[in-house]
Amino acid sequence: MSLPPHLTPADLDRYAAQVFATGSETARSTAPFTGEPLPPVPQSSAADVALAATRARSAQVAWAARSVAERAAIALAFGELLVAERDKLVDLVQWETGKSRIHAGIEALGVASVAAHYGAESAGYLAPVSVRSGVPGVVRARVTRHPKGLVGVIAPWNYPLFLAVGDVIPALVAGNTVLSKADSQAPLTLLAARELAVRAGVPADVWQVVAGPGSALGQAIIDQVDHLAFTGSTATGRRLAAAAGERLISTSLELGGKNPMIVRQDANLEAAVTGAVQACFASAGQMCIGIERIYVHESRYPEFVERLVAQTRALTMGASYEHDVELGTLTSAEQLAATVGHVEDAVAQGATVAVGGVARPDLGPFFFEPTVLTGVLPTMKVFTEETFGPVVAVYPVVDDEDAVTRANDSEYGLSASVWSKDLGAAQELAQRIQAGAVNINDGYLSAISSLSAPMGGMKTSGVGRRHAADGILRFTESQTTTSQRVATPYPSRTKRHRGAYLATTRLVMLAQLKAAKLKVSRTARKDT
Structure with missing residues (x-):
């Protein structure tokens, strides 16, 4: 088996060792350039998926307790390593997918750009937001973001860096742990990126990788995670969405296109x-x-x-x-x-x-x-x-x-x-x-x-968006917290008090309608 120019047998051994697999089964894909078999990669079972998920969940509390700034700094360090190690990564992308050097290089630099973006912007995307309450001046309303918990990422072979790792980065920065399924055609590219993430400061248990065919592991992953990010065909996306629906977990799906x-x-x-x-x-x-x-x-x-x-x-x-x-x-x-x-x-x-x-x-x-x-x-x-x-x-x-x-x-x-x-x-x-x-x-x-700017599909091309605020907020739950200075003045049994309550409520509603009309008027003037 001939190796691409920047890879060594030791590299391949380290990459393969990162798969969470307790058995001895391995699988090989085929090098598109030559038709030769690629190196063997350990294969995970459904039981391995459950064990990997348990480890990731155990690590999630401590990971989420770190500040957004600390997690974002690790994303930036990861991006720097992606650039520094791009020759090996580009070799792997070519070896496993058969792309030309220029297209594999664009993919490697693209995922480094994703790391840079979320490293720089996540604090703003995830920051608490004060919003207008139902009774301004009396009630304050605040929206905060919390990680989903464990995010499953299933991505295809055609972009094993940009699509797979590009979803992992915002999920981690948002405070989640991640369970990735390495695609059977291009597992080594994902595993090499995961090694760099650990070097950048991501705790090993925070990002788990399993390997094996989707038919064997897809349902097992859905059974364990709190959100599924999937990129692939529309037909497979429908099946995964239906399975996720049975558990009432959220999904983001980028599917087919014509x-x-x-x-x-x-x-x-x-x-x-x-x-x-x-x-x-x-x-x-x-x-x-x-x-x-x-x-x-x-x-x-x-x-x-x-x-x-x-x-x-x-x-x-x-x-x-x-x-x-x-x-x-x-x-x-x-x-x-x-x-x-x-x-x-x-x-x-x-x-x-x-x-x-x-x-x-x-x-x-x-x-x-x-x-x-x-x-x-x-x-x-x-x-x-x-x-x-x-x-x-x-x-x-x-x-x-x-x-x-x-x-x-x-x-x-x-x-x-x-x-x-x-x-x-x-x-x-x-x-x-x-x-x-x-x-x-x-x-x-x-x-x-x-x-x-968000990226995703309409119609049967998918649900949800990657990139921008949408790309990280999909991995969070929003929580609204309200606080008020005095107790809520519920109406008493007396006719006089009920009348005062209804009058006050009417005044509040009229004030809200007036404010809404002013806002619409200002927006219309800006548009013209």
Whole structure:
């Protein structure tokens, strides 16, 4: 077994030893670049999940007792280690997922940015807030935040750092302990990050990691945790949400996407095509916020397709731990089969492959050329189903109305993209698109990198948000505390006292209505 350039056998032994597993069973995944087996990783049982959860719960009280500032400082130290050790982390991401160096590097730096964000902003997000009470001046109302307790994190193989560790960071800073399930395809990346977190100051019992297939461990994790953060397919998300509902525990779910891109008549085509190539084919298209549908104004459609084909054909592919290729490979035989199936089904029904459309076994077992399809019809699988591969379909549209109608014609609503020189018109169009994030003159990077803004899906693309205040408050319970200077003046039995009570109540209600009208009036003046 050949190792990536910055990894040693000792590194791999340390990473694997962090799995909470009491048995001797191990499992191997496959290196996408070569098809060779990856190192064995211990496998956890449902009983191991329960034991790991017990340890984490025992550690949670002391962890939550630390100040937010102390936990945030550990997050910052973790981010610094992620940057310092990025070569090893990027090696692992490539080894386990088959990404190109540039895309793996972006992922590593992205999770370091998440650590920096919550290290800097968590004190503000979690600070107690005084709010207007029902009887201002007499009653004071205050909202505080408390950790849920034990948070379960289940994340997929396609972004084993950004999606998995990016959820762990705010959960820990909020005062929770975490039980992570390492994905079976990419467990070592998560385990390497966990080792760095412990070096940064996270107590070992505070972040527990189990490993094994979701079919064996998913229910066991739900049975133990107080909140589940899941990223993955919509079908799996539905099942996990139903199981969580039986226990009445909260969930945050980022699920599937079939993300649209709209190219208006006035768009800069050179920029739009360059953005499309990035948004469609980064990480070999294995990205929940990647673009799989492009709607181009009919007057620009021929030129757009011509330019897109030329740029797509020019992309370099290969299995390399250097920055000499632009695209890596699909991660597994299953993803290759799904991608091939979508393309073959489309071609069989009359679609045209403008570029790509073939596997490249000469480069590695799971390589597939970036592919542009035209003439795609509603009966084709690629029309509605998420491909999760380097395949995009391009459609002509007659106007903005046609474009937004077709963009919204999907069960998904995760991300979208609009290209136009008229930013005002693009903003108006964006507000009509049913998606959790809309990127104007960008494919997806501007929204996902704006960590002060929430990120998540509408419709069947998920529930809840990561990043910003939403991304950490989901791991907390809010508590309202009220205090008042005098006892509540409940009405007595006498007619005189009842009348005074009702009159006082009426005056308070009228005052509240007057204050509300003034606030609405001020807001209206600001809007105009």
